[in-house]
Amino acid sequence: MPNILVTGGAGYIGSHVVRDLAEHGFCPVILDNLSEGHREACPGMTLVEASIADPAALATVFTRHRIEAVMHFSAFAYVGESVTDPAKYYQNNVGATLTLLEAMRQHGVRTFLFSSSCATYGNPVYTPIDEAHPQNPVNPYGRTKLMVEQILEDYRRAYGVRYIALRYFNAAGAHPDGTIGESHRIETHLIPLVLQAIKGTRPSVSLFGTDYDTPDGTCVRDYIHVCDLARAHRAALELLLNGGEPACINLGVEQGHSVREIIALCEEVAGKKAPVIEAERRPGDPPSLVAKAAKAKKVLSFMPDYTDMREIIKTAWQWENKRRY
């Protein structure tokens, strides 16, 4: 079984990818410092509790396990915090990624999957957004993701690194068996915020901006189920291991849902109203971010299974009611 190093494998998306890899003939080795992740998210898996910024820990992992590829999820991912504390973001998302890439170089590992983001596009100049759309990120978080994409391209040319950067739109939902799901220290994602407000574990949810140039005045986003993301990662990994070409690929569903639509669907699924507070726009929120996903279909033969937003929210609601971490 090929050993795959999964950095950030105890986090939200990483834990779903780890589960999927283990179920499909791969041997994931998780490296996570648990700054945001959870040991409970990866029961029965090999978990090395260390930072990717620690060259000695990386050397031990690469020496002990015959690593064939690296899937790199570890990063800080709070957009607002990246504005108030950019050093934290450049150090962890860019600086520590360089340390990881250096360890790979020293151990002759060249296959790399990177968690990039639609945040690299910035304010869309057209929609749906394809991979050729200009990349002008509007916050430090998005810039860290773009910088790593650029570093990877330089490393490909100079050192033969074979990478796929997957630019996710909004990850959503939880594993349908209810055992793993989203649990962030500071929750910023709309669906858990609405569901937690409905459940009463937070007093209310804020709706930022009702005067956007969208059908109902609220922001529109493209939500992709976390298990679909996991399948797409496996497809990208298999492509690279079979000699496929490096690429940057969007992962989205090509459907836009407004904030009001999401709130209404959460209320329908939970059977209860959400306490919503209407607030001013947040700086840096584009009105609409919807993916063009043709490249994922063509290059990875990937199509999402979850195309009904209600079904995505049902898995998130089940998680909110069962969560152990």
Ligand SMILES: NC(=O)c1ccc[n+]([C@@H]2O[C@H](COP(=O)([O-])OP(=O)(O)OC[C@H]3O[C@@H](n4cnc5c(N)ncnc54)[C@H](O)[C@@H]3O)[C@@H](O)[C@H]2O)c1
């Ligand atoms: N969630 C989304 O909608 C979304 C969208 C686009 C891109 N992404 C990217 O996907 C990746 C995973 O996102 P997530 O939502 O699962 O986040 P998450 O915070 O749940 O997971 C990140 C994990 O990385 C770990 N980590 C952070 N710094 C580390 C370090 N230096 N060494 C070792 N481990 C470290 C954390 O402990 C955590 O377990 C991130 O790179 C994020 O930027 C997420």
